[in-house]
Amino acid sequence: MQKFFQLQTLQARINGMDCPSCAKTIQSNLEQLTGVNEVKVNFGSAQLSVSYDSQGITQKDIFHRVESLGYQIQSVMTQGEMTQTEINQVTKQTASSQTNSQLPQKSKPQKSSIWQFWLTTRRGQRVILSGLGLVLGLVAHSLGLSVWVERAFYGLGMVVVGFPIARAGWFALLSQEADMNLLMTISATGACILGDWLEGAMVVFLFSLGTTLQTFTFGRTRNAIQDLMDLTPSVATVKRDGEENTVPIVNIEVGEIITVRPGQRIPLDGIVVSGISAIDQAPITGESIPVDKGPEETVFAGTFNQTGYLEIKTTRQANETTMARIIHLVESAQGSRAKTQKWVDKFASVYTPAVIIVAALIAFIPPLLFAQSLQTWIYRALVLLVIACPCALVISTPVSIVSAIGAATRKGVLFKGGMSLEAAGKMNILAFDKTGTLTEGLPKVIDIYSLEQSNSNSIVNNPVLNHSVLNIAASLEQNSEHPLAKAILSEAKVKKLILQQPQDFIAIPGKGIQGKLNLKTSCSCHHDSNPVTYLVGNRRLFSELSPQVESKLKEIAQLGQTPILVGTKQNLLGIIALADGLRLESREAVRLLKETGLKEIVMLTGDIEPVAREMAQQVEISQYKAELLPEDKLTQVKQLQERGMVGMVGDGINDAPALASANVSFAIGRTDIALETADVVLVSDDLRRLAYAVTLSRQTVSVMQQNIVFSLVTKGLFLLLGSFGVVGLAVAVLADTGSSLLVTLNGMRLFKV
Template sequence: MIMSDKCCDTNKSVENDQACCNTNMKDLTSNTNCCSNDHANKIEEKKEVKQTCCNVTKEEYRQSKVDINRTVFSTDKESLDKFEYLIHGMDCPSCALTIEKGLNRLKAVREVKVNYNTAKLHVLVHRNSAFEIENQVKQLGFTIEALTKNKNLQTYNIEGMDCGSCAKSIENHLNTISSVKSVSVNFSTGKMKLDHENSVDEIISEVAKIGFKATLQTKGNTSQTPKKNNEFGSIIVSGVLIALGFIGSYTDISPMMSTFLYAFAMVLSGYKPVKSAFYSIRSRSLDMNVLMSVAAIGAALIGEWLEGATVVWLFALGTTLQNKSIEHTRNSIRNLMDLAPAEAWVRVGETLTKKPVEDISIDEIIIVKPGDKIPLDGEIIVGESSVNQAPITGESIPVDKNIGDSVYAGSINENGSIEIKVTKLVEDTTIAKIIHLVEEAQEQKAPTQAFVDKFASIYTPVVFILALLVMIIPPLLTLGSWGEWFYKGLELLVVACPCALVISTPVAIVSAIGNAARNGVLIKGGTFLETAGSINAIAFDKTGTLTEGKPAVTEIKPYNMTDNELLSIALTLEEHSSHPIAKTIVNYVKEKGISSKKGDLYKSIVGKGVQATVEGNVYYAGNLKLFEDMNIALDHVKKDVESIQNLGRTVVIIGTKHDIKGLISVSDTIRKTTVHALNSLKQIGVKQVVMLTGDNDGTARLISKEANINRYFSELLPEDKVSVIKQLQNEGLKVAMVGDGINDAPALATADLGIAMGGAGTDTAMETADIVLMADNLEKLPHTMKLSRKALTIIKQNIWFSLIIKFIALALIFPGWLTLWLAVLSDTGAAIIVILNALRLLKVKQ
């Protein structure tokens, strides 16, 4: 039946309309509308979701009942946000369906669509619910990358964090504030991403309460300024006070004075950790500050003032040294940020004005003098120069740039003043994208790091509870004095801090990714760094990857004339053709300084070649078929043509209707860097180097022989390349695919690791691949694989070292061989050693 107008009264709320329609839904038949069309249209304007109470069939209602009951209807369009994400890790369309179903379970989600082909997620959600989306996708086992920026999301630099537990404490504390919608703190990069409604000053104040310093990151302030303080000053004073108290205990100074010196030293060094511990407890977080504070205060309560003061002093010294060491890893990104100048000379009419790069718009003209850094991406419109692009591509040799060539912010103008038309705003430059991608990569947890964090989250509370039991149960069972077992419990509290273990992986990952970025390689996360370290087979696309990707003249074979005469005739014939091979021959001849002859009556012969009258004679340039149709004797020529074609080259025949004047062979040439790069890969442990190409078997065989490739697969379509990748994986190999990031997208996605080359200025390559070689050659690939393997080794070393130190400390507690200060030394000392070991990755060179 048709429902009454009263049901769809547009003056009533949409909620009432929905309730009215739901009440009468049982009366619906399969093709009946619940409201009149006019009223339905008005209601549609008021709703924010696809499901409506109007124009819905009985069957549709059953299918969407859960969604209708779940949806919170709103008339406020401003309460909804649209977001777009890139999803990594989908293997088939069913993965897209899994994500859609998983997100549809969230109450905040109004609409969700996942496109497997583009790997993009489009979602409509309630305001301030973006973090729910990201967390849900991660829980489903996929990696998510935001393409739409959250307008409320702000980034802060955090100073003073000693290890990952500090980051967790900040998160827990801010999560207790109602105006904070979501918070994510990354210890490795020293960044905090916060979605909040209160003021920036309030956030800074809240962070300060728990002992840290927060500064808002703005467009002009993207780097974190190193903290300049007097931490070492207070540590030195505390150390002197402890030494005086210790000496006093062996002299005539009263014990009270020694105790006073110890207590003063504890206050001086322990104020910050105790304050942080207070807020950590309020936030229900059990971090290192809590453990150390309890241990120090407990030592004082049982009269072990020297032990307590030493614990606090060693803890303060260790964390300060950790901060100084970790700063080196963060410098790897800060140095990138400092590459591009903050100001540029802008031409306005006939005058030059210096302006901040943030104020420069697209199409403005900037002037860059010799020796200066280029401030923004652009195109040269006046002048020529050599540009050092090492900061972007890692190439050590400057590249010659002429009018029309692109240049990148952060690169150095070696010689010659140039005028550049700006093509990208400061936040969109290649160097800005590199910095953004590297920071995002460093914030992502690798599988090993995720495992370690989970282990630490279980280990710490278990040992903490064990410490409490040790303090209480043995004395109750009369197995010793309360003071003895209380001391052992305090030792257990200190050993419960897994700082060295937690820090073992992220510092290594940050160091490795920073090193790679400085050398023109983008590794887009710890996951991909770990994967690269285990790769034992690499498949390469041929054209444009192993080879130059453009034809070049490789051989000239004249008959009864000189090379120059043959080339002059070829130039005359081909300079009016638009065919790629013709252009190759024309460019080659012109580079040799050979001029063309006088020609006319040019004519293109479709599928065969060209003809022209040259100095009164008709000449032809084309394939063998062209001359066979003219019934010319070709026996001696065919043998030469076949031998050249067997080498995978294309032959252009030059001649008349009577005889052949010569042959010019053209082919795609192998890159100069290819052979050395592939040999280096084999030396560092890559077992299989494979080439994939759509070219014929002859060409593939020639290139594979020149490049010293293990296996090649020829005459492949894009889908065939995917099959080859799967075949290699089925053979038990861990496969990486190297291509241009666009044409080879299916194969790149199928491989265990996708590597794109030539990413400088190519947004698609930087977005789609797992690793991007910014330079358009393979020189950086062996360094990347070597760096990844080294990173895996150091991560394993750090983890085992951290665990062994912990187990030794635990074993020494019960025999009474471990003291509180030794327990602290084992923890902070191990953390410093782990960091220093990870810093070696910054020094890995090609």
């Protein structure tokens, strides 16, 4: 009989994972369950993803296995549309607070203090009870009570925290993995067998104390994702059939109208239909200053509506918003491995079995060959088993990566993973694409040149005449969708010009436009109130021009600017020069990058040499290459790689080959292309964040190296001391958990960068 599979995906957050070996233990155990198709455990973000056959196994079975290993399911993440029951639950929980919020306020997720953690969590309470048992055992010993009373207290202290450790160690043994739980179980049990119950109790207490502290501190770095998730409301107010309804955001379609009141967060990406408000975009861009938004402007899910009532037409569904994509990328990034981490994992896979073999040899060779005390050498072997745990070494890299990625995300810089961080930290050459990177990528009015009508050969800089020329051009262009027309209209808006509707408007293909206007102007070309026919367009629209004008047009072209001519059928009135404008922050961004100590900064562009030279001078970049095709940029990047590690900054449109070829690629903005193509995305659309990204990356590489060296030196020292019996089990456990905690705290420093 044919069996039909019903594959489902379960996603959940797991509490209690202290190091990557915990993730491996969970994964290997779940993979053994019948009905489980695929398991992914992301240690960095503490997330579990299981693909399973719902006819062969249930979610409850999966949760039971995870909890049997000593871990807790913190939360389950739902996907897809909600059921009606879920809709009712969510609506009851959140609709009231969502609609009653009147004042602008930012709410951050509540984080428990260290004392709350110890007193309210099951894990913290167990450690306290274990410590109490240890103290009572010491008191019983000092009072000279029976050894059985003393051992009863020590045993109580061991069982309280030792049972979860032993259970996890047993499953690790079944999975043929020598994880820290198994090694600690063997060490504590061995100490008790040898009669040293105090040592056994101290082993499990110190180990539990250290790993619990580590869980608490590392959990703080993981909160970056949870903070982002908490920013997006789970419900929104939707206008349907003339009525407002509170609906879960997962059930809202693209094109629907949602309303957002002051003091609420915007639930979905969209375009403002009506209303004006100041929007705090810090969660997306890292900008500290609110941005004014009005009709036809884009807003993003998770941003904070401060002042006005908005009606927004949604442009993306809940799982496709910019915030959702950033969360997904951050989750993936926190679980990714840097090259250094791959080396560490490979080393640890050899180190632990090697130390276990050495411990076995130390336990039996001296007693067998040299008639030494079996108990003494078994005890030393147990010390080595404790030191065999590579926890500090294995966690040294991921804690640094998770902290750095969390810090960068808050500043509007999105790293795609550990490899991107490491590559950016080792980069010493940075190449810029010009268009859309150093420049805004949109044309803007650079200059206006007027002609004195008493002398048509004389080009003057007369503000009144310049305004008149701009007014004529903008009035004729106001119904055009051409990028150059939009640039002219934008400049007219800045100058607060009052435009007129043209009469007898005609588009002249390949040349420009003409129309009649009745302008009150000081331009000497007309003095009566009769409409005058004006022309706006390129050089071909005007038959004869003076040598001085022709020279000015040539000069404008050499600067990479586009000239738009404005005049009547009889006279040329002026020239509007347009070009892709320099970003306001480009020069400062280059200066900040130079301060980081980069060896070379290069600009690559397809523009002609004079334009490239002018742009390079403006931003103070000494090296540039002009008149490059996309494949030429690729060649230039490969040539630069002969001199070092190369980063490429672009927009992902005409520089995709060069971005792909660079050791690390940077893209600007929140576009789909930027999020998909680059290793590092400056979500804030601010070039100055590049210097921050470079600085953070270098500090991350430095911290990873510090952690690795410290872990290796500590392990080597205590292996030596343990072999000669200088240190006991308690000191070995303290050294192991202490070093793990220290590298965790050192890595967490990056969260403050």
